[in-house]
Amino acid sequence: xxxxxxxxxxxxxxxxxxxxxxxxxxxxxxxxxxxxxxxxxxxxxxxxxxxxxxxxxxxxxxxxxxxxxxxxxxxxxxxxxxxxxxxxxxxxxxxxxxxxxxxxxxxxxxxxxxxxxxxxxxxxxxxxxxxxxxxxxxxxxxxxxxxxxxxxxxxxxxxxxxxxxxxxxxxxxxxxxxxxxxxxxxxxxxxxxxxxxxxxxxxxxxxxxxxxxxxxxxxxxxxxxxxxxxxxxxxxxxxxxxxxxxxxxxxxxxxxxxxxxxxxxxxxxxxxxxxxxxxxxxxxxxxxxxxxxxxxxxxxxxxxxxxxxxxxxxxxxxxxxxxxxxxxxxxxx
Ligand code: SF4
Numbered sequence: 001x002x003x004x005x006x007x008x009x010x011x012x013x014x015x016x017x018x019x020x021x022x023x024x025x026x027x028x029x030x031x032x033x034x035x036x037x038x039x040x041x042x043x044x045x046x047x048x049x050x051x052x053x054x055x056x057x058x059x060x061x062x063x064x065x066x067x068x069x070x071x072x073x074x075x076x077x078x079x080x081x082x083x084x085x086x087x088x089x090x091x092x093x094x095x096x097x098x099x100x101x102x103x104x105x106x107x108x109x110x111x112x113x114x115x116x117x118x119x120x121x122x123x124x125x126x127x128x129x130x131x132x133x134x135x136x137x138x139x140x141x142x143x144x145x146x147x148x149x150x151x152x153x154x155x156x157x158x159x160x161x162x163x164x165x166x167x168x169x170x171x172x173x174x175x176x177x178x179x180x181x182x183x184x185x186x187x188x189x190x191x192x193x194x195x196x197x198x199x200x201x202x203x204x205x206x207x208x209x210x211x212x213x214x215x216x217x218x219x220x221x222x223x224x225x226x227x228x229x230x231x232x233x234x235x236x237x238x239x240x241x242x243x244x245x246x247x248x249x250x251x252x253x254x255x256x257x258x259x260x261x262x263x264x265x266x267x268x269x270x271x272x273x274x275x276x277x278x279x280x281x282x283x284x285x286x287x288x289x290x291x292x293x294x295x296x297x298x299x300x301x302x303x304x305x306x307x308x309x310x311x312x313x314x315x316x317x318x319x320x321x322x323x324x325x326x327x328x329x330x331x332x333x
Contacts, residue, residue, distance in 0.1 A: 002143065002202035003167050003175060009198030010178035013185075015040070019047065020177060025099040025124035026057060032116045033080050040184070046075055057097045061088035069253060069309035076312060078253055083111025103129040122176045128169045130162040131176050135183025141215035142187060145204035149216045223281045230256040230286040230314075232270070232321045237329065238298035239321060241308060249277060250311050262291040270320050275313040282313060288321045290328075301325065 017040065019027040030050060034043045050071050054060045060068075063085060072081035087110045091099055099120060100106055106117035118131030130136075137150060140158045148154045167175050186193045194206050205211040233240035240262075241254040270286040299308060301322050310318050 002199040005198045006178045028124050032119050057088050061092045073309035086110040101125040123173045128172050132159050136179050139183050139187045142205035225281050228282045232256045232288050233262050234290050235294035238300050240298050254308050255314050264289045266290040273316050286317050288324050
């Protein structure tokens, strides 16, 4: 049995993460959603800013959408932020402003999948349930030398193995966290640090020298390439922002125009770049276009930086245009 070795290692080596130590369901929930597709160290500044501004369920449920997007800026996948608010509203209406205490109930809420539900229920409420994410799947694939490709069926089989490994209730919070930590720090995707691994003696893949071959993942689909051309309209020191459709990539967020809508005074081509989403790549071309009149959707860079979330897909253009505006201003002075 590897659990004791893992728990002893965890007590000595766990990173001090305040949201997990506090056993506060709201903090655990926010941090787990933020940590999806983002390393914990990278998401910590966002987490602290978010909790300071929206310290509880009520504040989140009442938060203005622009403010929420601004707090989420830099983390990507903005639908996660929208789901957080939807979930907060449901909790205010149906659960007295709290997150329910069981995995079964949590999983019914917007944006909460089995992993997050398991993490909240086990870490905050000590419910004896698993939370299986990519890290845990990797650890178990190696521990049991699972040669099968990871798909829905094998994931279910691994979940059963994890469920069977759960210790008694009083250790559940630390056990689940220890698996997460092992996957994040030691049993990493490439070149796992087996020499430092507390469960090396139990690991079948290590014994058979197959740790680098596992898990066998499905080949990712090739990303679709889309050619894009954006027009960044500038009036004096203000930039035109366009709210995007409520469907598709970057839905409902602010970005630059894809149509020619103003008569140009002066056009400066912007440096091209590629922005990579999970399943699409945008080949970005753009122009900075000075215009002679403006409408209500022009905002100063100060206003944008204080109140509007510019998705990272548009940041390289935004930075270039900001520099152009500053140079124009200097030339005029
Ligand atoms: Fe992962 Fe290596 Fe530990 Fe096995 S021995 S669980 S492969 S780090």
